[in-house]
Amino acid sequence: SLLLFAVVLLLTAEYLRARRPRSFPPGPWAFPLVGNMFSLDPGNVHGDMTELAEKYGKVYSLKMGPSWTVVLNGLSALQEGLTKGDHLNDRPEFPIHSDVLPDLGIIFSNGHMWKQQRRFALFTLKHFGVGKKSLEFSILDEFMYVSKEITNHKGKPFNPHLLMNNAVSNIICSLVFGHRFEYGNEKFLKMMKLFDKGSQIEASIWAQLYNAFPVLMRRVPGPHHALQKIYREIMDLIQTEVNQHKEDWNPSEPRDFIDCYLSEIQKRRDKSDDDADAGFNEDNLVMCGFDLFGAGSHTTSVTLRWALLYMTKYPEIQEKVQAEIDGVIGRSRQPSMRDCADLPYTDAVIHEVQRMGNVVPLSLPHVTNRDIQLGGYTIPKGVTVIPNLTSVMFDKNEWETPGTFNPGHFLNQEGKFVKRAAFLPFSAGKRLCPGENLARMELFLFFTCFMQRFSFSTPPGVEPVLKARFGVTLSPHPFEICATPHKG
Ligand code: HEM
Numbered sequence: 001s002l003l004l005f006a007v008v009l010l011l012t013a014e015y016l017r018a019r020r021p022r023s024f025p026p027g028p029w030a031f032p033l034v035g036n037m038f039s040l041d042p043g044n045v046h047g048d049m050t051e052l053a054e055k056y057g058k059v060y061s062l063k064m065g066p067s068w069t070v071v072l073n074g075l076s077a078l079q080e081g082l083t084k085g086d087h088l089n090d091r092p093e094f095p096i097h098s099d100v101l102p103d104l105g106i107i108f109s110n111g112h113m114w115k116q117q118r119r120f121a122l123f124t125l126k127h128f129g130v131g132k133k134s135l136e137f138s139i140l141d142e143f144m145y146v147s148k149e150i151t152n153h154k155g156k157p158f159n160p161h162l163l164m165n166n167a168v169s170n171i172i173c174s175l176v177f178g179h180r181f182e183y184g185n186e187k188f189l190k191m192m193k194l195f196d197k198g199s200q201i202e203a204s205i206w207a208q209l210y211n212a213f214p215v216l217m218r219r220v221p222g223p224h225h226a227l228q229k230i231y232r233e234i235m236d237l238i239q240t241e242v243n244q245h246k247e248d249w250n251p252s253e254p255r256d257f258i259d260c261y262l263s264e265i266q267k268r269r270d271k272s273d274d275d276a277d278a279g280f281n282e283d284n285l286v287m288c289g290f291d292l293f294g295a296g297s298h299t300t301s302v303t304l305r306w307a308l309l310y311m312t313k314y315p316e317i318q319e320k321v322q323a324e325i326d327g328v329i330g331r332s333r334q335p336s337m338r339d340c341a342d343l344p345y346t347d348a349v350i351h352e353v354q355r356m357g358n359v360v361p362l363s364l365p366h367v368t369n370r371d372i373q374l375g376g377y378t379i380p381k382g383v384t385v386i387p388n389l390t391s392v393m394f395d396k397n398e399w400e401t402p403g404t405f406n407p408g409h410f411l412n413q414e415g416k417f418v419k420r421a422a423f424l425p426f427s428a429g430k431r432l433c434p435g436e437n438l439a440r441m442e443l444f445l446f447f448t449c450f451m452q453r454f455s456f457s458t459p460p461g462v463e464p465v466l467k468a469r470f471g472v473t474l475s476p477h478p479f480e481i482c483a484t485p486h487k488g
Helices: 002-017 045-056 075-083 111-127 135-152 161-177 186-202 205-212 223-247 257-270 282-313 315-328 337-342 344-357 389-393 436-453
Strands: 059-064 067-072 372-374 377-379 384-387 454-457 468-470 474-476 482-485
Touching: 045 059, 045 067, 045 389, 067 075, 075 372, 075 384, 075 389, 111 257, 111 282, 111 436, 135 161, 135 436, 135 482, 161 186, 161 223, 161 257, 161 282, 161 436, 186 205, 186 223, 186 282, 205 223, 223 257, 223 282, 257 282, 282 315, 282 344, 282 436, 282 454, 282 474, 315 344, 315 436, 315 454, 337 344, 337 436, 344 436, 436 454
Parallel strands: 067 384
Antiparallel strands: 059 067, 372 377, 454 482, 468 474
């Protein structure tokens, strides 16, 4: 009977804990212990979260394991939450990361250090945005290698996954390391494999359970424990590059992010800058490099794959893009960012690929840094907040045909490109993706280069599958395409 009493006591305590705090946003009934964790379809979490807003309103709450989470839906709730004030600038702790990685870098850091590291990364990205060693140059150069690989397939079906990964990872390599790798390079292949493995584990239920029940999961065997080794190996690879840079570093001619960062460390040391909290040291350099790869490669590569897939699905749209490029750029030169304004249809297609591809459907989680008022509710300090980007990018009140691929969403009556406030693939506010400009540049240049040189189609008799796979990002299921020279 003592056991029974203990069980009843435990269940009562858990029942009380599972009750929503007063004046907290409403939401579905939460089960004891697991809350709503298993009520969402693991293959369609963003879709389920968007649907729940119809029932509970634009700001509602869920219990994920033992912790309360608030989900923001629709443009005005996201703007109210993310762009007014600094109460949602922080990231919550993710035990699966914080147990393994140092509390440094940009993505998962907070406060003064986050602000300084983020500002520095933005500044450096801008620095390499123009000029002789510019990222535009690196992208066009990289396309030549991609083009060669595609041509080698001689119109036969191939899976573009690895090639897109290689191409965009090489752009981050150019930015961070100052050079690209041959696709067969051993070190490059190793790094790509490690990032792939890492993101597979991060997308698994093991990682979710770890974040919800860290004390328990630290003791439970499973693939989540492999993450430590994977991340350590990636950090070591980046550290090797840093060591090589130190050997032939010329502060007056910064070649890349590592050189700029080394200068910043020295500048602060020479000025006896005692702002140690800003965190400019070698460990942070490695971690920032890790973050730029982690956030910048997979997202862009997946978007490019979506672009190719949509072009095979809508050959008439592909032809229209090609006709526009033929008319404005022709064949005798490569595209440049300056062409963007003269290619409104192409630009609209890229934007529509990003909207429909919805690659980061729930952005990254934020956390309240004090008690806040949002959507008429009080949300206490320390509550995780999810900006549901899907709810904005597929909102039937914002888009004419939200569920259909329609470049017209970004064109006016005269066929000119128009910006849309509800286009939020990079999120909004102070945590807005700092790689937005680079990503836009990569998407525009790679895509126009593809369309200028090739026509893409599915292998005979194969229908493109547009249903997404939910993981670290929303990505297409593996697919094959055929590429033939664009005749024009
Ligand atoms: C954060 C989207 C490419 C670096 C983010 C966030 C989103 C996003 C939604 C979370 C914002 C938030 O917390 O609310 C994308 C998409 C991309 C892309 C859709 C490509 C199509 C890139 C690239 C880089 C990059 C190319 C770097 C070179 C980062 C970093 C963060 C971030 C460092 C963390 C920012 C912070 O916590 O302050 N990105 N991103 N991203 N992204 Fe991107």
